[in-house]
Amino acid sequence: MILAVLYCLLWSFQTSTGHFPRACTSSKNLMEKECCPPWRGDGSPCGQLSGRGSCQNIVLSNAPLGPQFPFTGVDDREAWPSVFYNRTCQCFGNFMGFNCGNCKFGFWGPKCTEKRLSVRRNIFDLSIPEKNKFLAYLTLAKHTTSPDYVIPTGTYGQMNNGSTPMFNDINIYDLFVWMHYYVSRDTFLGGSEIWRDIDFAHEAPGFLPWHRLFLLLWEQEIQKLTGDENFTIPYWDWRDAENCDVCTDEYMGGRNPANPNLLSPASFFSSWQWLRKHRPLQEVYPEANAPIGHNRESYMVPFIPLYRNGDFFISSRDLGYEYSYLQDSEPDFFQDYIKPYLEQASRIWPWLIGAAVVGSVLTAVLGGITILIRRHRKRKQLSEENQPLLMEKEDYHSLLDQSHL
Ligand SMILES: *[C@@H]1O[C@H](CO)[C@@H](O)[C@H](O)[C@H]1NC(C)=O
Ligand SMILES: *[C@@H]1O[C@H](CO)[C@@H](O)[C@H](O)[C@H]1NC(C)=O
Ligand SMILES: *[C@@H]1O[C@H](CO)[C@@H](O)[C@H](O)[C@H]1NC(C)=O
Numbered sequence: 413m414i415l416a417v418l419y420c421l422l423w424s425f426q427t428s429t430g431h432f433p434r435a436c437t438s439s440k441n442l443m444e445k446e447c448c449p450p451w452r453g454d455g456s457p458c459g460q461l462s463g464r465g466s467c468q469n470i471v472l473s474n475a476p477l478g479p480q481f482p483f484t485g486v487d488d489r490e491a492w493p494s495v496f497y498n499r500t501c502q503c504f505g506n507f508m509g510f511n512c513g514n515c516k517f518g519f520w521g522p523k524c525t526e527k528r529l530s531v532r533r534n535i536f537d538l539s540i541p542e543k544n545k546f547l548a549y550l551t552l553a554k555h556t557t558s559p560d561y562v563i564p565t566g567t568y569g570q571m572n573n574g575s576t577p578m579f580n581d582i583n584i585y586d587l588f589v590w591m592h593y594y595v596s597r598d599t600f601l602g603g604s605e606i607w608r609d610i611d612f613a614h615e616a617p618g619f620l621p622w623h624r625l626f627l628l629l630w631e632q633e634i635q636k637l638t639g640d641e642n643f644t645i646p647y648w649d650w651r652d653a654e655n656c657d658v659c660t661d662e663y664m665g666g667r668n669p670a671n672p673n674l675l676s677p678a679s680f681f682s683s684w685q686w687l688r689k690h691r692p693l694q695e696v697y698p699e700a701n702a703p704i705g706h707n708r709e710s711y712m713v714p715f716i717p718l719y720r721n722g723d724f725f726i727s728s729r730d731l732g733y734e735y736s737y738l739q740d741s742e743p744d745f746f747q748d749y750i751k752p753y754l755e756q757a758s759r760i761w762p763w764l765i766g767a768a769v770v771g772s773v774l775t776a777v778l779g780g781i782t783i784l785i786r787r788h789r790k791r792k793q794l795s796e797e798n799q800p801l802l803m804e805k806e807d808y809h810s811l812l813d814q815s816h817l
Contacts, residue, residue, distance in 0.1 A: 433449060442577055458502075467502075488567055492612075517632075518729075596612065613626075618721050624728075628733075
């Protein structure tokens with residue numbers, strides 16, 4: 413029941429933008445291609461006067477891409493974020509954020525020097541008041557306009573290369589819905605032509621780092637919104653779920669019953685544990701020739717400030733969070749259980765990475781969402797994909813509403 417409610421609510425993650433700082437969407441910003449807003453604390457760009465960061469040129473990776481996307485210069489998300497900006501805040505030390513106003517994940521305090529580990533708890537371990545609180549937070553997010561971010565309602569071309577900005581307000585909840593849509597939408601090739609074989613967050617190694625960052629940012633936005641600095645997203649242990657009865661493979665899992673192209677979610681614990689315990693070298697994550705946007709040094713679409721895929725291919729503890737079940741698990745059990753897989757790690761990395769994420773409640777739901785989006789695309793391709801981004805208010809609403817079951 414609770415899960416059903418949760419499902420309904422989280423379903424709304426299905427669709428919705430670029431993570432554009434409101435402070436960077438004037439025509440001046442877009443034409444100068446600069447996104448270095450002042451930090452409130454001292455009024456200087458990137459909090460430079462307080463040593464928090466500085467405005468710097470973006471350095472793009474030039475590692476070769478896989479062959480899946482045979483175009484260049486047709487999609488705003490290519491070489492992210494260079495179509496929109498070529499200068500952003502680069503933060504020093506433990507500072508983070510589009511104006512270096514936040515702390516890196518896992519750090520707290522006015523100077524971001526306190527290290528703290530957040531614990532994500534099993535949804536079934538929450539008390540009823542805790543569950544209600546979680547749902548209330550989601551509702552609040554759904555009804556609160558994001559003070560920091562807006563979404564683009566047209567492509568860069570439609571904005572006349574930035575001279576006529578097209579951005580809309582959005583509530584905090586839908587902001588994340590929109591980001592998920594933006595990162596996985598098809599490429600508009602002009603007229604009614606689209607290119608489907610592109611996705612900056614799925615079907616390739618970027619899946620893990622992208623969804624990790626997505627959830628961490630979402631968690632952070634909820635913390636800011638509610639003032640509850642201890643808020644963490646609960647996770648759902650898929651292994652207990654009825655629709656996983658067919659998952660006979662205890663670890664790496666069989667096929668997802670709903671979509672044979674997706675991994676069974678049954679094995680996610682092992683993979684998380686694998687990443688956490690064995691701290692695979694960054695080399696395991698492909699540096700080059702991954703599909704567009706998925707190389708190790710690629711900046712993840714559509715996040716601003718910039719985050720590289722490789723930066724999130726690390727232990728969750730290094731990102732400041734942990735799962736409650738891991739806190740009291742027996743280490744050797746996992747160690748032994750996983751060992752056979754380790755040897756093959758470099759050969760099966762896409763699989764491991766894919767399996768790694770399908771774990772927390774949200775990622776679980778997002779998996780379903782992807783399927784839905786795809787189905788939805790097939791159905792609504794003309795009304796939706798051929799109209800770059802969301803030009804009409806109605807489109808926008810239908811896109812968001814389909815999730816509200
Ligand atoms: C950034 O873009 C602006 C506007 O197109 C241009 O004038 C400037 O030379 C670019 N800077 C870099 C470092 O590419
Ligand atoms: C936008 O920039 C492109 C490439 O620099 C150029 O071909 C095009 O004419 C520009 N469009 C407008 C409306 O300025
Ligand atoms: C968060 O947790 C810490 C440590 O348990 C506690 O000291 C603090 O008061 C909590 N903050 C809130 C807002 O509940």
